[in-house]
Amino acid sequence: TGAVGDYESVGTGLKPALGHGNIYVADNEGNVVAIDANSGQKVWKIDLELPIGGGVGIGGDLAFVGTADGEVIALESDSGAERWRKQLSSEILAAPSGNGDIVAAQVQDGRIYGLDAQDGDVRWQFEIDVPVLTLRGTSAPLVKGNTVIAGFSNGKAYSFAAATGDMNWENRVNIPQGRSELERMMDIDGQPLLVNDIVYVVSYQGRVGAISRTGRGIWYQDVNSVNGPAYGLQQVYVTELDGKIKALRATSGGVLWTNEQLGNRLLTRPLVMAGYLLVADFEGYLHVLSQTDGRIVGRAHVDGSGIRAPMVTDGDVVYILDNDGDVSAYRLE
16 A cells, blocks of 8 residues: 655545556646556656646546636547647536547536547537536536436436437436525536446435436435445445445335444545445545445545545555545555
């Protein structure tokens, strides 16, 4: 274990990406770094001198970042050389994602764009009516094959054909509750998860939903989270805003277990690796839980600055970006 790369001024929550044998990370100041996943050695580093939001996405031979000024910038994954940049309509607070043909980028004003991966030209766009009050952030779009799946601040999840932007379906995951605009906020900020043609989506002050490939709601369960879910052992795992961790039966949404030991620790998105469930917290601890009953079976202190960014894994090693900008690699014993 230990830190395998570092740089300054990282923001909290900026999503790292794993691909091409590298870990790609970015900070709020415009630095983008590629780190060899095996050795921890820096492969390349560039300074875009622009405020980056959301983190890094990958697709084909490119890595993508979005800026607070609304630009998507495509970098060659092996060298960091800039391929193109495209100005969009509003700030970008979630990592773009691609499939080698299309890059999907979601922006704060309620739009999602499909950009040509070769030159950044806009192929299609889709727009919702943004509620009066929303969280500061957007869901990172998920691109799988020729499908783009995204959640929006109106509490709905959408599926689009990646090449054309034609809508496959929409599904209302969350129903607004309460009288005030604050109580009725229902953003989907966590990245959706696709497992065996089922989409799992989590919303703020609302629900986690399982949606079929045709857009039909299979089940919904009340939760309150801004993180995307994880999946393993035919269970869906969610970290709630109050620190509870829940395991739901993937076929029905029934709650199988709840861990309440990490209350108010601002937990990250859960991650399944090597038969265990991993979460990290605001004090920089990595917690290892049993998938079957939620018991904490291990713990490591990664860094005192805390951890907010979602963790990534290749199946054997978990890579963690802490709030000081250090990247660490851990293997379970």
